Amino acid sequence: MESPPSPFQTPQQRSSARQAKRDAVLRAAVQMFNERGFHQTSLDDVAARLGVSKPTIYHYLGNKDQVLFECVTIGLSQLLEAAEASRQRPGQGIDRLIAFLTRYAEINMDDFGRCVVRTSDEALSPESRQQFHALKRQIDSAMRQLIRDGIEDGSIAPVDPKMLAFALAGALNWPARWHNPQGAETPATIAADLVHVLAGGFRPR
Amino acid sequence: MESPPSPFQTPQQRSSARQAKRDAVLRAAVQMFNERGFHQTSLDDVAARLGVSKPTIYHYLGNKDQVLFECVTIGLSQLLEAAEASRQRPGQGIDRLIAFLTRYAEINMDDFGRCVVRTSDEALSPESRQQFHALKRQIDSAMRQLIRDGIEDGSIAPVDPKMLAFALAGALNWPARWHNPQGAETPATIAADLVHVLAGGFRPR
DNA sequence: AAGACAATCTACTCACCAGTAGAAAATAGA
């Protein structure tokens, strides 16, 4: 049995409602940025999609730069989380790397991950850009560490970790540009297929 | 001995001077687009770098969309040329693919190639976008053909050509985002290294 | 010499859009 819902909200409810609205703004914004591009999307457009007016957005977020910055930060947090999860995983280096790469690719086909890939530094303010870079560097270094671990335990071929990380990141970022969310192939199968060809290379064995 | 240069120009000289100026506009524009981004670069900025005024640019090119479109078209032509050259190369499929990929990566670290990668469709007008897509599709299909040839002659591992092409393109486009032209590593060595890790994969042999 | 054409300039217009002022309505707390 539920208790009859009161129309009066507790402070917790109010604050989480506020949070939900903020999130809705970011979600609408990121989808529109991905569809038409950041510069082709005005905050009036975002507001219209949500059925509110532009000042409402400014009530929840400081300015357009902050909207974009929060979007990419969400995406980057998801990637960092994935890196952390793989680091703690048991198993050989290559298995942990593969798990990470697969998740990495999947995130990059999702709203916020796509936005990370599609956002070039110049779109952000100098301050946001700096933090954007710092977060991306963290992810790059996590990927390199996983690679080094695998080379050490012999489960990954002895290649230059830096070059491998660039190659992998590039290949797995790319779907953010071409993958159609409405398409038939699911992100999970695309991710698995891409990781598979990258692991094996194209030289026959 | 040179003949004393006449201050009067032949029609050929005049028309090639015009072409040279047009090219100079595109070269200046593409470099600024790559440095600060298309939307952060006004045609006034480009004109200023060339020491002329904005209407001078409009004398050589129709509008800003056309400036960008010509830039990406130059880059895409270079890529198509590389594809054509590899197609006609003798040797096994894998060697021809590797030659193409290496050149592909190098072009993507050059002015116009970088612009191709960094330009997202939304920045172009619908008409230009359509041609942009058509050219990119040509390059993609050339790459897939090289892959299929190699699989057929047994020099390339039997993988899904589509997925492999996506993975390779992504990995070799990525330097357009991170490579610093002023940096120590040359495009040629980066290209070779990337192709090497992609050919071998990261699973040990 | 006269008219056409090429190259370039200064000085505009016009649309768009980020961001703000200030009011109105609702809600909360005293």
Add this chain to the structure above:
DNA sequence: TCTATTTTCTACTGGTGAGTAGATTGTCTT
């Protein structure tokens, strides 16, 4: 009930930048 706070609106400002009008100067062609 009265005041403070939150949420939201309409209506504005101000800057930027694409693109144009029209003049100027020089250079061919006839």
